[in-house]
Amino acid sequence: MSSSNPSAPRPAQILVVDDEPDLRTLYELTLLREGYRVEAAGSVSEAREHLDAGRFDAVITDMRLPDGLGMEILQRIQQDQRSERCVVMTAYGSAENAVEALKAGAFDYLTKPVDLKQFRSVVASAVQAQAAPARPARQAEDSGSKLAATTSNAGMAALERLVGGSEPMRLVKSRIAKVARGMAPVLVRGESGTGKELAARAVHACSQRSDGPFVAVNCGAIPENLLEAEFFGARKGSYTGSSQDRDGYFQAARGGTLFLDEIGDLPLPMQSKLLRAIQERSVRPIGSTQEDAVDVRIVSATHKDLQAEVQAGRFRQDLFYRLNVIEIAVPALRERREDLPALCEALLARIARDAGMPIPALSPEVLQRLSQHPLHGNVRELENLLHRAVALSDGDVLHIDVSSAAAPLEHASAPPVAAAQAAEQPQAAPAATRPAAAVPSDLQSYLDQQEREILVRALQESGFNRTAAAARLGLSLRQIRYRIARLGIATPGGDDAHGNAADE
Numbered sequence: 001m002s003s004s005n006p007s008a009p010r011p012a013q014i015l016v017v018d019d020e021p022d023l024r025t026l027y028e029l030t031l032l033r034e035g036y037r038v039e040a041a042g043s044v045s046e047a048r049e050h051l052d053a054g055r056f057d058a059v060i061t062d063m064r065l066p067d068g069l070g071m072e073i074l075q076r077i078q079q080d081q082r083s084e085r086c087v088v089m090t091a092y093g094s095a096e097n098a099v100e101a102l103k104a105g106a107f108d109y110l111t112k113p114v115d116l117k118q119f120r121s122v123v124a125s126a127v128q129a130q131a132a133p134a135r136p137a138r139q140a141e142d143s144g145s146k147l148a149a150t151t152s153n154a155g156m157a158a159l160e161r162l163v164g165g166s167e168p169m170r171l172v173k174s175r176i177a178k179v180a181r182g183m184a185p186v187l188v189r190g191e192s193g194t195g196k197e198l199a200a201r202a203v204h205a206c207s208q209r210s211d212g213p214f215v216a217v218n219c220g221a222i223p224e225n226l227l228e229a230e231f232f233g234a235r236k237g238s239y240t241g242s243s244q245d246r247d248g249y250f251q252a253a254r255g256g257t258l259f260l261d262e263i264g265d266l267p268l269p270m271q272s273k274l275l276r277a278i279q280e281r282s283v284r285p286i287g288s289t290q291e292d293a294v295d296v297r298i299v300s301a302t303h304k305d306l307q308a309e310v311q312a313g314r315f316r317q318d319l320f321y322r323l324n325v326i327e328i329a330v331p332a333l334r335e336r337r338e339d340l341p342a343l344c345e346a347l348l349a350r351i352a353r354d355a356g357m358p359i360p361a362l363s364p365e366v367l368q369r370l371s372q373h374p375l376h377g378n379v380r381e382l383e384n385l386l387h388r389a390v391a392l393s394d395g396d397v398l399h400i401d402v403s404s405a406a407a408p409l410e411h412a413s414a415p416p417v418a419a420a421q422a423a424e425q426p427q428a429a430p431a432a433t434r435p436a437a438a439v440p441s442d443l444q445s446y447l448d449q450q451e452r453e454i455l456v457r458a459l460q461e462s463g464f465n466r467t468a469a470a471a472r473l474g475l476s477l478r479q480i481r482y483r484i485a486r487l488g489i490a491t492p493g494g495d496d497a498h499g500n501a502a503d504e
Contacts, residue, residue: 012127013054016040017047017061017073018089027060030116031123048076051084058088058107058126063097071104078105085126085182089114095279095322102184102325111280118281121185129208155180160471162198163346164339170333172199179326180206185278187263187323188301190330192468193380197261198303199330203299204237204257212256217249220265220467220477225419227270232277238287250283253296260466263323265477266306267268275319281331298323303467333378340371340382347383348398351390360390360398370400381463393454452487455480464491 014036018024024040029039039056044067047059051073057076061070068313074086087106090097107126110119159173179186180203187197188203197216204214222230229239233248235462249258260266266274279284279296282291300323309315333339344362352359375381391398455469462468470480484491 009038010410011035012057014038014123014127014132015047015050015056015059015061017042017044017059017065017070019043019062019064019066026116027114027119030119034120034123036123036127040504042066042308044070044072047073051082055082056084057130058087058123060089060110060123062112062168063088063090063101069103070268074101074104074106083130085130087122087126095318098279099321102182106182106184108183115293116297118293120369125183125208125295130143152206153321154209154210155202155206156204158198162195162202163341163343163386166336166338166339168336169339170327172330173202175328176202177206179328181208183297184325185300186324186326186328187306188299188328189306190301191332191378192303192305192465192471193463194330194377195379196303197259198244199328200257200259200261200299200301203328204259204297207257209256209295209297211497213253214257215249215253215260216259216261218260218261221481222392224267224270227267231270231274232283233285235285235287238285241273242287245285248283248285250277250296251292253294255295256297258288258296258298260298260300262302262477264302264306264309268314268316271316271319275316275322278319278322303471312452333375333382337371342366343379343382344370344386347379347386348390351387352385355390357390358396360393362398366398366400377461377463377465377468380465381461384460384463448487451483454484455487455489457482459489459491466491 002382014031016027016031017040018022018027019042021042023041027039028040041050042065047061050056051345053466061073063070070088072190074088076082077084077086086105087108087110088098088101088106089110089112090101091112098111101109107129108122110122155177155439159176162169162173162176170500176199186200186203188199190196190199200216204210217230229246229248231248231250231365233251234242234246236244238241260274280291281295282293284291306320306324308313310317310320333343344367348362349359355410370382370385377384385400389398393399454473458469458473459466462472466480466484467477470477473480475483483489
């Protein structure tokens with residue numbers, strides 16, 4: 001009776017392409033039970049006939065067919081600018097085929113033998129993406145943007161948090177809106193402090209998974225011995241103190257997006273386990289004999305040159321190609337200085353709102369000085385400068401001491417010991433008249449104080465970005481975290497299991 005109701009939603013149309021009759025029948029029956037209308041084909045030529053005859057919401061095709069490859073069907077859909085979401089099925093172990101299909105525009109992929117639960121989930125995601133409502137035409141016109149016409153309200157709000165209307169930022173936003181439509185893994189690349197996590201959140205918000213969770217993980221902030229449990233979960237009694245089952249990040253992000261920040265800091269043994277979890281879409285919690293199927297989209301980020309890390313043997317090449325299906329490069333602030341006024345306005349508004357005070361004014365003279373400042377720490381350094389200016393301001397107009405806020409770190413490129421030795425040498429007096437330094441009564445306290453001063457200075461000049469400060473001092477992120485904790489250095493934001501926001 002519901003089928004005669006003209007207002008009832010139309011069941012989604014699915015085209016299944018597979019040359020094995022038994023599998024084709026299995027897929028058809030599975031989809032029919034889900035309420036879809038299904039048509040089937042056994043070859044590339046038959047699939048083309050079905051595509052010529054009508055429209056579908058999704059196409060699920062095997063990669064290898066008697067008269068060609070499933071990629072030909074995908075290419076046909078792309079060339080004709082059709083709206084069907086294409087899911088490609090590849091043989092077990094053919095990871096390069098899956099990556100090739102995703103780069104060519106496939107919505108997602110499945111690995112044979114296909115798990116029917118995963119099959120239903122992927123098809124549902126493809127249909128949901130196809131049926132996602134477009135923004136109203138009036139709203140699209142008012143925005144004056146093609147981007148606004150094809151992006152949800154949540155997606156537009158997330159894109160607006162990427163402040164700036166410069167050409168580099170317009171390209172970033174356009175790419176985010178485009179790549180968000182599929183399930184292909186995304187690698188966000190950029191210097192520290194450029195806003196890589198904001199870009200990752202925008203990918204999630206613009207996707208059909210925006211109603212699902214967004215789980216952010218700082219890969220460099222987790223102790224190596226806890227990585228597997230944190231990522232994949234653990235069963236009760238699997239290790240000392242494990243009193244109950246606990247989910248890992250993959251389970252927590254089910255149905256949503258898993259953001260792996262600073263992926264380049266992940267140790268090699270864990271890289272291997274992560275690769276398998278991504279390829280097989282299943283994880284095995286510690287202490288479990290069974291694997292859990294997971295449904296997540298992977299977005300990762302790094303400030304490192306991963307290709308150089310691969311060449312140096314510090315990052316797995318196969319994992320790099322799996323993560324870097326689509327790349328989004330977030331520009332450094334020096335490459336979009338025309339965005340400075342808008343960035344300052346947005347940052348000052350947020351700082352004033354958090355402090356419960358009126359928004360202070362930024363004079364053209366100060367803005368000019370900021371535009372000439374290197375801002376190596378990018379947006380985070382700019383925010384740090386404005387925070388300090390607001391804290392020290394005694395009027396309605398801000399005064400920013402750029403010179404003292406970011407004096408050059410003369411010994412930044414030297415190893416920490418060399419930098420400490422250089423810092424111990426008085427610079428004011430000429431060598432001939434310089435008095436000899438007194439021998440300290442407590443050498444360890446003296447060296448600790450020198451190290452503390454260097455670390456504080458490096459942190460201040462990088463906008464308290466520990467990753468950037470560590471790189472300038474020749475340290476790893478773990479090493480600088482250890483030193484900060486040992487020396488009791490206070491940094492904004494604190495720390496937690498997911499890492500400090502200042503390390504983005």
